[in-house]
Amino acid sequence: MAAPLLIRISPADNAAVAPAFIPSGTVCSLDGEEITVRSDIPFGHKVAITDIAEGQNVIKYGYPIGHASVPVSKGSHIHSHNLKTNLKGILGYDYHPDENALRSFECSREAVFEGYVRSDGSVGIRNEIWIIPTVGCIAKTAGILAEQANKAFGGMTDGVYAYSHPMGCSQLAEDQDRTMRLLAGLIRNPNAGGVLVLSLGCENNNLEVFRPYLGDYDPERVRFLVTQDADDEYEAGMALLKELSEYAAAQERQTVSASRLKIGLKCGASDAFSGITANPLVGRVSDLVVRCSGSTVLTEVPEMFGAEQILMDRAVSEEIFGDVVRLINDFKAYYIRYGQEIYENPSPGNKKGGITTLEEKSLGCTQKGGTAPVVGVLDYGEPLTKNGLNLLIGPGNDEISSTSLAASGVQMILFTTGRGNPFGSVVPTVKISSNSGLASRKPHWIDYDAGRMLENGSLEEMGEDFFAYLLGVASGKIRTNNEIWGYREISLFRDGVVL
Numbered sequence: 001m002a003a004p005l006l007i008r009i010s011p012a013d014n015a016a017v018a019p020a021f022i023p024s025g026t027v028c029s030l031d032g033e034e035i036t037v038r039s040d041i042p043f044g045h046k047v048a049i050t051d052i053a054e055g056q057n058v059i060k061y062g063y064p065i066g067h068a069s070v071p072v073s074k075g076s077h078i079h080s081h082n083l084k085t086n087l088k089g090i091l092g093y094d095y096h097p098d099e100n101a102l103r104s105f106e107c108s109r110e111a112v113f114e115g116y117v118r119s120d121g122s123v124g125i126r127n128e129i130w131i132i133p134t135v136g137c138i139a140k141t142a143g144i145l146a147e148q149a150n151k152a153f154g155g156m157t158d159g160v161y162a163y164s165h166p167m168g169c170s171q172l173a174e175d176q177d178r179t180m181r182l183l184a185g186l187i188r189n190p191n192a193g194g195v196l197v198l199s200l201g202c203e204n205n206n207l208e209v210f211r212p213y214l215g216d217y218d219p220e221r222v223r224f225l226v227t228q229d230a231d232d233e234y235e236a237g238m239a240l241l242k243e244l245s246e247y248a249a250a251q252e253r254q255t256v257s258a259s260r261l262k263i264g265l266k267c268g269a270s271d272a273f274s275g276i277t278a279n280p281l282v283g284r285v286s287d288l289v290v291r292c293s294g295s296t297v298l299t300e301v302p303e304m305f306g307a308e309q310i311l312m313d314r315a316v317s318e319e320i321f322g323d324v325v326r327l328i329n330d331f332k333a334y335y336i337r338y339g340q341e342i343y344e345n346p347s348p349g350n351k352k353g354g355i356t357t358l359e360e361k362s363l364g365c366t367q368k369g370g371t372a373p374v375v376g377v378l379d380y381g382e383p384l385t386k387n388g389l390n391l392l393i394g395p396g397n398d399e400i401s402s403t404s405l406a407a408s409g410v411q412m413i414l415f416t417t418g419r420g421n422p423f424g425s426v427v428p429t430v431k432i433s434s435n436s437g438l439a440s441r442k443p444h445w446i447d448y449d450a451g452r453m454l455e456n457g458s459l460e461e462m463g464e465d466f467f468a469y470l471l472g473v474a475s476g477k478i479r480t481n482n483e484i485w486g487y488r489e490i491s492l493f494r495d496g497v498v499l
Helices: 099-104 136-156 173-188 207-214 233-249 274-291 308-312 318-337 348-352 358-369 398-408 436-441 450-454 459-474 481-485
Strands: 015-017 027-030 033-036 046-048 057-060 063-068 112-117 128-133 160-162 192-199 222-226 254-257 262-267 295-298 374-378 388-392 412-417 429-433
Touching (some): 015 057, 128 233, 136 160, 136 233, 173 398, 192 207, 207 222, 222 233, 274 358, 274 450, 308 318, 308 358, 398 412, 412 459, 429 436
Parallel strands (some): 128 160, 412 429
Antiparallel strands (some): 057 063
């Protein structure tokens, strides 16, 4: 039997990855060298491929992912028992532009898809009717209306969906402002051919204060109902939803340039192979979208900690570099304000999957952003306007960060996972597995298997295949599993007292 092949990502690495469970005493192969493992190595976990002294950096992806807390012998398992983070506190940064990346990245590719061009010029990839409550008190009302509308005339469009949340009242200052910005961003998302904004009437986020957050809007596409003012809110709501459905049904798909694509980049329930297969694949496709003059958005700020300098050096200007620094340090200050450890990450599931430190997690996560220059930094609910790779404020939490992506205007989210997650956002959420075992076990969760790259697929070939797949999703020819199974959720970021 051939010796198991360890995976070394970068020639500079002194740690390799186990492609399967390796029992203690097994002789493994790495670039023609034999390495005997000294203990059981779980799937996806790290093996020392040289002796590593106490205090010496452990290198993966070509960068330090922490330091050895004790001497580590060649062939030993590297994990939480002998690897500690190097990260601490709020840091200062200097701008060292990656001139090669900034100079060589060209927008020279062309592609098309079939989308819905809205009256404001934005392009949707679905033609749905959304019900957005301004407050949690009427979440059930919104759900009943969606159910009734789908039975009555849901077939006129891609369906009627209610997106409930517990916010909109008993909030103050920036906390309430953020809620309104996020809800306004969702209402503007072009995947909705029509939106019913449902209000109770007495909430903090009442229509009088909320409507200005929408800016200019098409009154045929966005309608409003104050349930306290209606004698029968269901009759009034159904009448408005019928009008919205008729308006949206009159719109048809047309051929548009891939420069109109806006794609969100996300990961959840990651394992050690996420940074080897799924995230690099998404990064490859992100680059292809940007080369078509489209837009991609990378979020999960805490999962940039430890890899932030790489992103900062790809900023297109010193001004954007400063925005990235503020993005990073403001989120660290948020942790400190609540007395929390900045680097209390990865999650228990990440650790079981072989990810030990936040540096390791971040170096894998940020690969979803590919190699494109960073052109902008977005706040909660801020519309995406710049073509290229953008960064968006937001935590690692799947529901909150995906909602923030949708509120920025993305039409689709690429969601990589190594351990599996059925979650879906309000926009098509393409689940990409980092390993083929997950794809075979959870075919009703996973849309695309990046684990094939470990056996017979090159990054370039799979990137082209996946890009074609995404154009199919954008054109409505492919429905994602979250759409098929009805996984559609929102969650709004909270930071404030409750009255």
